[in-house]
Amino acid sequence: MIKYLRKRAIVLTVASAFFFVNSAPALASLVESKHTLEVSSQRDQDIQKIQRALESKIVQEKLKAYGLTKEEIQEKLSQLSDDQIHMLAKASDKVLAGGDGLGVAIGVVVLLILIVILLKLLNKEIIIR
Numbered sequence: 001m002i003k004y005l006r007k008r009a010i011v012l013t014v015a016s017a018f019f020f021v022n023s024a025p026a027l028a029s030l031v032e033s034k035h036t037l038e039v040s041s042q043r044d045q046d047i048q049k050i051q052r053a054l055e056s057k058i059v060q061e062k063l064k065a066y067g068l069t070k071e072e073i074q075e076k077l078s079q080l081s082d083d084q085i086h087m088l089a090k091a092s093d094k095v096l097a098g099g100d101g102l103g104v105a106i107g108v109v110v111l112l113i114l115i116v117i118l119l120k121l122l123n124k125e126i127i128i129r
Contacts, residue, residue: 043082046089050077053092 053059054073063073080088119125 043085046085047077049089050085050092 054063077085
């Protein structure tokens, strides 16, 4: 009988230890709210930056090469979230600044190497006249 009670006491002790040790109090706090006016003004500023970048001739030529019209671009911009708009505005700052020539040069060299490799894999000849 003592063995039976001892086993029961051990089981109850372990079960209660799991119950009391694993149960932690819930932590909650207030979250700061953003004013919708600030969010919309930030979005408007970001969209203006993007519009200025899209007015660049180089960007317009690239978008035409990809087959995008101005209406399609405006439609895509209206579908983007605030975070995506902000990320695009930060990227457009580099376009407006002109970027660096080294990155463009490296990009052109890598592109040419890939084209040569692709042509060699397709058993095509490269003839320069």
